[in-house]
Amino acid sequence: MEAPVENVRREKKSKKELKVERRERKTQQTLLRHAGLSTTQKPSQNLVVSNGGLGNGVSRELLLEVLKEGGAVKSLLMPPNKPYAYVTYASVEDGQSAHRLLNGRVLRSQGQEVTLYISYVEKVDSEVSGVSPLPSGLSVLEEFISVEEEALLLQAVDWTSHTEELTVQKELKNRRVKHYGYEFRYDNNNVDKDKPLPGGLPPECGAVLQKCLSEGHISVLPDQLTVNQYQSGQGIPPHVDTHSPFEDTILSLSLGAKTVMDFRHPDGRSVAVVLPRRSLLVMKGESRYLWTHGITPRKFDVVPASDAEGSGVVTSDPSNLTLSRRGMRTSFTFRKIRHAPCNCVYPSMCDSQRPPSPPSLPVADSDACRLETQYVHHVYEEISAHFSSTRHAPWPKVRDFLLSLRPGDMLADIGCGNGKYLGINPQIVTVGCDRSVNLVGICAERGFQAFVSDALNIPLRSSSFDACISIAVIHHFSTKERRLAAVEELVRLLKVGGRALIYVWAKEQEYNKQKSKYLKTNKNQENTEEGSGSEERKPVQENRECNVSGLEEQPAEKVSETKLSVHTNRTVFASQDLLVPWHLKGGKNGGVETACESEDRAAATSRQDRVFHRYYHVFQHRELEELCCLVKNVKVRESYHDQGNWCVVLEKTQ
Template sequence: MPPHKPYAFVTYRSQESAQKAHFHLNGGKLMCGENGVTLYLSFIDSGSVFAPLPDGLLLVEDFVSAEEEVQLMAAIDWSSSNDEVIAQKALKHRRVKHFGFEFRYDNNNVDKDEPLPAGLPDVCLPLLERCIKDGYIDIMPDQLTVNQYQSGQGIPPHVDTHSAFEDTLLSLSLGARTVMEFRHPDGRVVPVVLPGRSLLVMKGESRYLWTHGITPRKFDMVPVCDLKSSTHSGHDLETNGSLTLSKRGTRTSFTFRKIRPEPCRCAFPSACDSQGPPAPLPPSPPALPSCPSDAARLEQEFVHQVYDAIAYHFSSTRHSPWPRVCHFLSTLTPGSVLVDVGCGNGKYLGVNPEITAVGCDRSSALVQICADRGFNAFVSDALSVPLRTASCDACISIAVIHHLSTQERRLAAVRELVRLLKPGGRALIYVWAFEQEHNKQKSKYLKDHNGKQNLIKNTSEGSQEPCEYPSKCSDGACTPTDYMPVTDGKLSVHTNRTAFNTQDLLVPWHLKEGKRQEEKLETSPAPVFHRFYHVFQQGELEQLCAQVSQVKVLRSYHDQGNWCVILLKEELH
């Protein structure tokens, strides 16, 4: 049982006995004291802990002796603040010192023309020579970053900038054991136990494609065999496959890197800043999905990956909460539990301070932005939210369900929202409307659209993406069949500020990057990403909700280019 955590891990010898325990214990009452407690069980896959290391990753245990460890630690003077000599930064999560070149966390790069006066400390040279002799690296590193983590501190998942450093990264761990997580873009996670005095060599795929990071926490779950001294080898029967907790202490790491003089030419362009962002235009637009796995793939590529890539820019265009959503939130009674499914940057999570608001989003980059703003948010798919049935007084899902690519999945998303609601609870859903003009009123965006300036903007506050009202639709005579996907079955790419002529489409997002990238813009155009949308026709959202049992549509309305419903979950009789 991790200290101060309200849960425990239990390991079973076989899957059958684990299933049996789950069946008999989950939801059961345990009498203790007057009230008793309810047990909730869920399966945790410990498989990843025993997964093979990512390609190109090598862990060399006992790379330095205990004496060398002492010498290396002593060589770092944390009290000095002489920025002329070495760049020292007190980062929120850990202490950092740079030698050779400063690594700048504002642009994630190094000033290659401005070496620091102090090169690598002399004590490092013997062990670097050993690295060359043993074949861990080919060239002598010229940059060193020393990180010091107290128990509970960490470093966010990242790939060391390709254009800044050559292939091989060496990370020497000193002091306390910790766990570093490697994540592949396909979702695989491999925790790697780093004992003190070990050397981690990251090359190839593990360096270029997988992110590495240390989750800030005070205890790690580690295989029992990793706690034994390295002289005791062999996984005996008792401990084979068992996990235990390892308490974190202070860990100091020396990361040695070689500055890269030329742009990176690695074989992983999707993660390579030298080789630009992924193909700006889909070479061949995808077709509407014909099976569930196609649908999931389409959304993965044309929704999830895009939001992760544009998260910061997207968030900077989403600051004002929409008034009618705020009004809904203000009607919730104090103490209500609200979940915002697809919460984006969390702009609705703080609107009503008298309720408990929790957000979730598919994009971990957006969830990170929520966390940075002090909101409760977690990564989750809208089709499977890890919250208990009937646990929420209210749900909102604003501009989310239109990103699902089949009717079944949009229906499943509504069902999932309703599942979360307590009987008597209410849900508010917004989806982007095919009709951008309602009751002869253009959406706010269209009214605001009066100059070239707006043309480069992706969005305006109060409305979704630009769309001029389709002239042939203005009499309301269009039927759904007029707007089926285009000819060859491929999705069409929507041209901003032109009429929708189909309900299923790809909407471009022109990434406007930060200052550093603006400089780059002079030579290369802003990258364009494409998001899948299914824009809803009048009545379609209500029809969808009508298929869900135990819920009724309290109200439906058009708000600034969106169709909206408020649902009420009925009491069971």
């Protein structure tokens, strides 16, 4: 009776061994495929422990305790973020013992069961990478404050209630934050410098900041504080603190628990830095402006084993790494509000020196209104003085149109700018309107009649003008419907038989084998958005009625991308909808560059330069004509290309 029982026990043991062997073979194949590790069947003192690494939550201390059951451990290498480890025993016999005793051993690590699978390897790759230096300008000061000071600061932050007028508290997806002095806006990554929070910084911070001042970490006291509270497992995405809201040096105290912060350079270099409890992180220069910093969401950090409570760079030395469980950490980040544009030497990362993320093409009229407000209306208000200074000579063809009008005729200049066309023909009655308050003010200073108005809703009587002009205006409307509405509004103002002259930017900057002067690189020639005035065209005498019902529309917009591109000045247009830079710099009389200055010239300008971006829809061949033909009761009298512009003369027929 006893023999069958013994046979069953042996059969059960064999099944377990077979399961371990199958799992071991599968693990060996995985290691060979992903890590390039080649195992062997020959007993060795060198073994690889699969499923027993830092990458799957097994700490050095726990694994070492288990491995010692097999014999005398000579070395243990645990590569960072890998699910395996290398162990070298003092002898081959110890290696065989560990393979026999520990293969298939189940550990309980970090609240979960982990099964170890052990294989022989001929040798262990013991190459140890060197220590990466800290980013330039970065320092970590250990035990910068005492335990008592830490407790005082933590007690100063009341998370249960807050006065909205004094502080701003938010619950974010990965942490909760509280702002003092000024609120940091996460919707635009900036602060409203005109709306300080009246409560200021907590008085408990005074002693710490005075210490930073006396030790030379800062030269002026901060006036903005962001308190972040991280539960175990929470983090913050990699980012560079926006340049324009804050001055150079940023201070951050780590309270309650330590963590590891990851820094990454744009060239791909990365450094993991341990921030111990009660330490002060100081970021200035390159580390503040160029490197991203963030905290990876996880419950355990890989840290140096020999200095578990210390700070410094987390090396890739597999002989000195272990896991550290995160606790609840509170950071106090102090910054000084900046009141002038940033002029750092890292323009690629600087929001003061590069455009913000390009907006998307509008999908609704409300989107179009917002886009035009930010990238047309606000821009012209900012650049109005220089815009006017670059608008002197009238275009010959526009001048001819104005001089062809009869004495006493009524002219409306829609989008009149600085009014340079309002005084061309003194024998006619002229009135202008523009969306820019500042440009209309310049018209008034020059003695012209002008008022502020949107080109889509002009407060003038219908059928009361003999002529209208719209020079370089309609291309600023961001949808076809709004461009059509602008043409319809011009026609509404005309008497029957009245004419309208329209100019818009052309996508084709080379026409009839001649390049527009916009594409030339003569630095001494001033170019305006309307061109130089010389004509490169052969007038096309259309003189035909537009038949809306019989018109086959040409698709004017091919929207292949949702984001608008930023145009490189004085080059051909790569797309129809884009943002065109306008470089504004300090100097005599505003000392600003024209809209057509090259990008190379812009790069060489003063640190105080500002770059504005205006929205344009550049018209393709015949697109303007076909748009006009969608308007009832009009005739296209003439159509031509003039220095990078498409131009039409319309006549109202009834």
